[in-house]
Amino acid sequence: MSPETLRTLMAHASPPRSGDFLAGVACDSAAARVRAQRVLADTGLAEILATPLVAPEEDEVTRLILESHDAAAFASIAHHSVGSFREWLLSDAATPETLAALKWALTPEMVAAVSKIMRNQDLIAVARKRPVVTAFRTTIGLPGRLSVRIQPNHPTDDARGVAASIVDGLQFGCGDAVIGINPATDSPDAMIRLLDLIEDLRLSLGCPVQSCVLAHVTTALKVMERGAPVDLVFQSVAGSEAANASFGIDLAVLREAHAAAAELGRGTVGQNAMYFETGQGAALSANAHHGLDQQTMETRAYAVARAFDPLLVNTVVGFIGPEYLYDGKEIIRAGLEDHFCGKLLGLPMGVDVCYTNHAEADQDDMDTLLTLLGVAGVNFVMGVPGSDDIMLNYQSTSFHDAAYVRSALGLRAAPEFEAWARDFGIFDAAGQLRQADRSLELLSQMQLLEAS
Structure with a gap:
């Protein structure tokens, strides 16, 4: 998947908000949004990692994300799609300890992607399991x-x-x-x-x-x-x-x-x-x-x-x-x-x-x-x-x-x-x-x- 395709997919899968319409990146209907969310759900976390949305040669934030990524910790979740990762996050297997161990395995783009296919109660349930002290x-x-x-x-x-x-x-x-x-x-x-x-x-x-x-x-x-x-x-x-x-x-x-x-x-x-x-x-x-x-x-x-x-x-x-x-x-x-x-x-x-x-x-x-x-x-x-x-x-x-x-x-x-x-x-x-x-x-x- 190209960065342009992934950028469009992420934007179209987002719940509606005025800023995305202002930027011209939002999709044009609820049906299109659901289609994008289904495609995003089938997209692998490894594919998102391999597809920087902002080119690292022109952006130090992207370089920071890539350089700080923990490949060893990521190995335990590398097989997941965005959709199966959501299911795992909501399961009893995702304990506070296992979530904390993924701190440097996850990139912002992976986390943003999974949030886009979650209901409000999903966002609450998972965040509640992840105290940060x-x-x-x-x-x-x-x-x-x-x-x-x-x-x-x-x-x-x-x-x-x-x-x-x-x-x-x-x-x-x-x-x-x-x-x-x-x-x-x-x-x-x-x-x-x-x-x-x-x-x-x-x-x-x-x-x-x-x-x-x-x-x-x-x-x-x-x-x-x-x-x-x-x-x-x-x-x-x-x-x-x-x-x-x-x-x-x-x-x-x-x-x-x-x-x-x-x-x-x-x-x-x-x-x-x-x-x-x-x-x-x-x-x-x-x-x-x-x-x-x-x-x-x-x-x-x-x-x-x-x-x-x-x-x-x-x-x-x-x-x-x-x-x-x-x-x-x-x-x-x-x-x-x-x-x-x-x-x-x-x-x-x-x-x-x-x-x-x-x-x-x-x-x-x-x-x-x-x-x-x-x-x-x-x-x-x-x-x-x-x-x-x-x-x-x-x-x-x-x-x-x-x-x-x-x-x-x-x-x-x-x-x-x-x-x-x-x-x-x-x-x-x-x-x-x-x-x-x-x-x-x-x-x-x-x-x-x-x-x-």
Whole structure:
């Protein structure tokens, strides 16, 4: 099979989404989609491996995928077609241990292919069997646990506003994934001010959390040189060299940042120190998708993340807009696909359950996706004050939403954070959020706002 034929087959087999129609790669009917899915199901995993969809001589992401492939581990599944691989994944033979052993045997294209012939419940069932555990100051991804990123963004990076959001989130038992701020200004000075704010709050409370200011990776390198308290290094990544170039990065600068963060050694229970974000449509928006459907390109981004042992990988599923995922149905499907594909490739996947205000979606759709992801074993979700990010101007999940899904599904916070929050009266002995008087001591920390 030629790369062109496989690209077309993968695109035509994808569940419908607006981005593929925008790119001109989607099929024209449901009947054509089913025909493509049947052909894809009969396609061998070995044939997909032998057919790079983006030429390696022009793309360093493809070279990374091929060079990191574990041929010995792949031998155990090389006989499978996409369809028989799906059946094996759903069988009892696919245990957490056997799935983990395939981390480097699987390529993004194989994983994307099998996801295209799966129902939503298949994506949930398999992802649930593949926990991925990482650690820095908290241990994230343990079965029965759900972590939350506090996202205390402010349109002007106002210290009082940011700190108030952090304290609010902590009172709801959030923050065990990361306290992660999208800065209004991407500059070394702004990044250092925000890092110092979180560091002062963390040390004052004795709270086992990690911080991240989501500035560009080159900004993080500059502030590390200046001795700033950098815990996690952030970068958005995509599935092709050209798309990453549009972000101002390549694999070399990610390797430099990974090494610099490792040298700091600021973790206590682990040293996973990278945080990546992705999103379906990113490569298309940069005109760097090489004719691939957006879900396959998204899965290729996970190969980039996988190379750097991240603490967190977050697909910001509905953020790019309805041009790529039009409505709630498309967003729900994409969130489950991304989580499944990332987990199968061995990544600590979180999902920003979100939408923009001009999408045909609402908070009921997000409640559905959040619940499904909780069942699927997602590592973390977002905690945004009131679910409305007033800086990035989109709708996400709130601290209350995190409390709901933990309570409904019996999920708990990261163990180190849970122990701290229990001492503060935020959680009860069973690790569930207390309904009143959660933490008078924590509320007293609001005096930090006055000093900031």
